[in-house]
Amino acid sequence: MTGGTAGESPVVEVENVTLRFKGVTAINGATFTVGPQELFAIIGPNGAGKTSIFNVLSGVYRPQEGRVQFLGEDVLGRRPHTIAARGMARTFQNIELFENLTVIDNLMLGRAHRVRYGMFASAFWLGPARSSELADRAAVEDIVDFLELAQYRNFPVGLLPYGVQKRVELGRALAMGPRLLLLDEPVAGMNLEETEDMARFILDIRDELKIPMIMVEHDMGLVMDLADRIMVVDFGVPITTGVPAEVQRNPDVIKAYLGEDHATGGRRSKNTANGDAAGSTAASTTGGES
Ligand SMILES: Nc1ncnc2c1ncn2[C@@H]1O[C@H](COP(=O)(O)OP(=O)(O)OP(=O)(O)O)[C@@H](O)[C@H]1O
Numbered sequence: 001m002t003g004g005t006a007g008e009s010p011v012v013e014v015e016n017v018t019l020r021f022k023g024v025t026a027i028n029g030a031t032f033t034v035g036p037q038e039l040f041a042i043i044g045p046n047g048a049g050k051t052s053i054f055n056v057l058s059g060v061y062r063p064q065e066g067r068v069q070f071l072g073e074d075v076l077g078r079r080p081h082t083i084a085a086r087g088m089a090r091t092f093q094n095i096e097l098f099e100n101l102t103v104i105d106n107l108m109l110g111r112a113h114r115v116r117y118g119m120f121a122s123a124f125w126l127g128p129a130r131s132s133e134l135a136d137r138a139a140v141e142d143i144v145d146f147l148e149l150a151q152y153r154n155f156p157v158g159l160l161p162y163g164v165q166k167r168v169e170l171g172r173a174l175a176m177g178p179r180l181l182l183l184d185e186p187v188a189g190m191n192l193e194e195t196e197d198m199a200r201f202i203l204d205i206r207d208e209l210k211i212p213m214i215m216v217e218h219d220m221g222l223v224m225d226l227a228d229r230i231m232v233v234d235f236g237v238p239i240t241t242g243v244p245a246e247v248q249r250n251p252d253v254i255k256a257y258l259g260e261d262h263a264t265g266g267r268r269s270k271n272t273a274n275g276d277a278a279g280s281t282a283a284s285t286t287g288g289e290s
Pocket of ligand 1: 021022024025026044045046047048049050051052053
């Protein structure tokens with residue numbers, strides 16, 4: 001699939017978003033759109049503002065300026081749970097699962113926001129509550145098959161290998177029935193085999209489930225292979241947006257990663273947009289309320 005949003009209503013429209021913390025401009029005039037079924041990546045050096053963009057989209061941070069539309073509706077100022085219920089699901093840099101619960105139970109929790117029946121029916125296992133529970137279980141079983149989690153289904157998540165836990169977290173986001181997925185460093189800390197598995201699942205989510213995604217990731221090889229379009233940010237400023245081949249040869253991108261001297265040299269390095277794996281780990285963002 002090629003990138004772009006021509007002729008289709010975007011899922012997300014971000015316009016001139018600026019987010020400041022005391023003395024730090026985390027996002028400076030970000031403008032981008034993400035199309036239906038598009039895999040859109042955001043890359044940039046540590047501290048460039050990538051996670052802050054996720055936090056603005058999902059309602060955790062409220063920017064001082066700009067506009068954010070999700071599925072044609074203004075979402076700035078909405079609470080995170082309201083935006084999630086509208087269909088924006090998210091995975092995190094650091095796995096956020098209930099370690100003592102099984103894979104199935106963690107996935108069932110992903111269905112929670114879809115519960116629409118009252119307390120009475122739910123307490124007495126009646127009517128809509130029961131059929132909804134059955135529908136939720138069926139949806140969770142589909143996800144277990146899709147992500148090849150069957151052999152782990154009844155294990156407490158905390159006992160599973162790291163790569164499988166990341167897959168369960170992805171499964172929990174899918175269980176919400178998302179209309180947009182935000183993936184925050186989906187392969188951070190994974191070995192090669194786990195990374196390849198995750199790459200395959202991400203592509204299947206786009207191509208089979210037709211769910212658009214925004215992915216923040218430091219593994220440059222993965223981003224260049226998977227993304228339809230890439231936005232590069234540096235010090236909060238989006239410096240370019242384009243298909244991987246364009247982004248890779250953009251001198252401003254090379255400069256952002258390596259500094260002025262390398263901008264025209266095209267030298268390959270572990271940490272460049274031309275390289276295979278940046279592989280840096282990130283300081284996570286915490287705090288900040290909308
Ligand atoms: N809650 C906060 N309070 C103050 N400053 C913050 C907060 N959240 C983020 N920042 C600052 O905003 C800037 C962008 O941070 P952000 O975490 O969005 O970058 P990032 O590109 O995701 O980095 P990394 O790749 O390391 O995860 C940084 O200078 C960071 O210190």
